[in-house]
Amino acid sequence: MFRHTLLKLMISASMLLGAGSAFAENRVALVIGQSAYRSVPALPNPANDAKAVTQMLTDSGFEVSTASDLSQNELRQQVSEFAGKVAAKGADTVALVFYAGHGLQIDGENYLVPVDVDPKREADIPIQAVRLNDILNTLTSVPSKMRILMLDACRNNPFPDISKTSGGGLAIVDAKIGAPGTFLSFSTSPGAVAEDGSGANSPYTSALLSAGKEQGIPIEETFKRVRLAVNKATDGRQTPWDSSSLTEDFRFLGPAVAGAKPAAIKKSVAEWTRDLKGKPVEQANEIIVADGTDEAYEAFAGLYAQTPLGVLARDWLNRHIRMVAWNNAVIINTAAGYRGFLAKFPDSDLAATARKLEERLRNRPDIAPVVAGAGAAPQNVALTCPCNIQPAPQPQLKKVDAPAKNTDPVPPRRVDRKPPRRLQEPGDDVVVYRRPPPREVYEPSGPPVGIGIGIGIGGGGYGGGGREGGYVGQGRGRGGY
Known part of the structure; x- marks a missing residue:
């Protein structure tokens, strides 16, 4: 009897020690649930999903900020404040964002939908929603150990009457092309629609709540179990996917389990x-x-x-x-x-x-981008502002090879460089070609001293499809992308 009790105490102590080692780094999370939409039908489950995930993450050692039913300005503000919290915690911080609510793609860009959105035409949606690109850029603008983003946001298009050209679901976002240390999980595969579920939680969140409580398994295995559970619960209609550029291990609970499985061999x-x-x-x-x-x-x-x-x-x-x-x-x-x-x-x-x-784009020249050779590994190339690009170093001429200076004074000559003016004939078409601006990829760095951290509108960084930024390419994350 005594030995049995002692064994139970030893097991409990080892679990506590394992939990302590798992929480050695700082862990902060932002959990958002969007249910009470004003101009489109409400979603019953996101509020419940946010509450349940908050508890799961708290049990996993996260300091959690929870927000529900956010307007566009409030959503941007929450992300901005969260980035400030990550910056204050320091570079050894795991930053996690969970979002449940509406999401959609417009022209290859992914958007999260605030509750106050009320578009009258399709062109209003990007103005009134929040670009996923902007959220990801904000998170990578501050030093952190890793960034985890979980999106239960691929529900049905809430604007079927005015959004005639948006595709179903969300566009591809690939974590492997861009800054390392990012894990992205989506509730269904690109281009597909996720179900809200008939129970208290969505199928994706229900699976996450179960798999996230497993002791000692890496995050990749956690979301493999999520993928299997959701596929089974929906009879194959919905299959989550994820993409990772993590360079370090992460576990929600407990220490690493001995005897990790070797990487799977790709088969024909x-x-x-x-x-x-x-x-x-x-x-x-x-x-x-x-x-x-x-x-x-x-x-x-x-x-x-x-x-x-x-x-x-x-x-x-x-x-x-x-x-x-x-x-x-x-x-x-x-x-x-x-x-x-x-x-x-x-x-x-x-x-x-x-x-x-x-x-x-019919009047724009087809200028093909410079693409790495086929089969080449993705490169994390940090481009900077064009004003900071230094010219390539030129070979130095040896002193003996330098041309002799001409000492004879040469009087300056006036040259009229203005081209002859051409009269435009009536009916002439004038087509102006503009060279596309250089694409920039944001490389995570510490925020400048004295500059506030915010979330703005515009190009650059991550992209579903990525016409404006860095997280692009043929995604090959778990789940096939």
């Missing part, structure tokens, strides 16, 4: 077909959802084409291919790029947006 479609053949469809589906690669989905969709899960897997794969092609078109951002997308996907829900952007 033929190898997946061989490994899945003969397995029950439900078991095979769990395997490919856990893996999350398009090769696994291709093999499964071929083997189980006549089953409901096989049909959903084929839909997932087709949407994946379409969203990667759309992301590439938005990155290039030329009329030719959008024409290429339309040629491949003329009936896509993004076709109207592609036609609009092609028309907008």
Whole structure:
């Protein structure tokens, strides 16, 4: 009896010590739940989701700030104040943001929707919403150990009558291209719609609450379990995805578990077909959802084409291919790029947006961006303001090679450099080509002394599609992107 009691005490003590080591770094979180929308139908679950996630994160050692039903100004202010808190905590800080509410994409950009939004036309939405790009840029503007963003924001389009050219769900955001130390988790795959759920919490939040309480598992494994649970709860209709550029381990609870699994080896479609053949469809589906690669989905969709899960897997794969092609078109951002997308996907829900952007760019020269060679690893290249770019160093001439100075005085000559004036004929079309501005990628650094931290409107940094900034490219996060 005594030995049994002593063993229980030792186990409890080890768990407490493990929790202490897990919370060694500073942990701060901002949790936002948007339920009480004023001009569109309310969402019942985000407020509940925010409350439950706040408790989970508190139990995981986070200092949590919770906010609900925020207007646009309030949402920006909350993010700004949170960034200030991260800066005050120091560089050894894990910064986490959880958002539940409406989100959508317009012209390849992702937006979070405040409760006071009331657009009269599609062009009003970007003005009244908050760009995901701006939130991510604000978080990376201060030094931190890592940034974790969890978005349960891909619900149905709240503006179907006026938002005719926005695609479904959210656009791709890839954490691997840009500053290291970022983990992004989305409640469903790019271009898809997440369910609000019939219970007290959404399927995504319910799965997160369960997986987040597991002891000693890395964050990548946590969200693999979230992916599996949501896919099962929705009968394959919804599959979360994530993308990571983390360079350090993170666990919500407990110390690392011994015997970590080696990284999975990428397999071909033929190898997946061989490994899945003969397995029950439900078991095979769990395997490919856990893996999350398009090769696994291709093999499964071929083997189980006549089953409901096989049909959903084929839909997932087709949407994946379409969203990667759309992301590439938005990155290039030329009329030719959008024409290429339309040629491949003329009936896509993004076709109207592609036609609009092609028309907008029809008079601009197709200047292809400089792209790294195929197969090259993503490079985190920090571009600076053009005014700070230093010219390439020139080779120094040896003294013996330097040309002799001409000592003979040469009288200055007056040269009229004005070109001859050309009279414009009636009916002439005048087309002005403007070179696109240099793209900038924001590299995290400490905030300047005496400068406030804020969230602003504009380009640069992260992007779904990324026409204006850094987190772009063919995402290959867990879940297939």
